Amino acid sequence: MDRMIFVNLPVADLDVATRFYTDLGFRLDERFTDEHAASVVVSDTICVMLLVPAFFAQFTPSPVGDPRRSTQVVNCLSAASCEEVDALVRRAVAAGGAEYRPTQEEGGMYGRSFTDVDGHAWEVMAMEVTPTS
Known part of the structure; x- marks a missing residue:
């Protein structure tokens, strides 16, 4: 399942x-x-x-905070390519979001981040995945 x-x-x-x-x-x-x-x-x-x-x-006994003042969670979506990462971040910014952190490039990973219109953080990551033996 x-x-x-x-x-x-x-x-x-x-x-x-x-x-x-x-x-x-x-x-x-x-x-x-x-x-x-x-x-x-x-x-x-x-x-x-x-x-x-x-x-x-x-859904929660805790007070609901403002995501612009404190990070509550960072969600990460996978992408098939660096170009797809860039395209999604461009769409997010065009739709009223904002870039969140600098571009990350390290060891086969390429990622960028944005916040949505309420300040919730999202990362988009393209990774070269090598099969384990």
């Missing part, structure tokens, strides 16, 4: 956040989208759940 991951993010403005992620080329799953949440399909096994703060608060 392939496991799925659901990244749950509190967002200040659901419409703005939804538009940001669909501008990146991800699709919306209308079955799990309403005035409290939007389900953004990144791949067959990854969904980003954008949640208004009051709804997000129902």
Whole structure:
């Protein structure tokens, strides 16, 4: 069985956040989208759940912080090539996000980072994976 991951993010403005992620080329799953949440399909096994703060608060006993003031989590997506990394970061910036860290290049890895419109950090990484023996 392939496991799925659901990244749950509190967002200040659901419409703005939804538009940001669909501008990146991800699709919306209308079955799990309403005035409290939007389900953004990144791949067959990854969904980003954008949640208004009051709804997000129902899932955690901890206070909901501002991702612009402290890093809560850094999500990383794989990419097939350096060009795909660059293209996704360009789309993120064009959609209202911002570059987050300098480009990382080391030992067969190429990565860049961006924040979404709410300040959530994302990395995009292309890696040369060598089979282990």
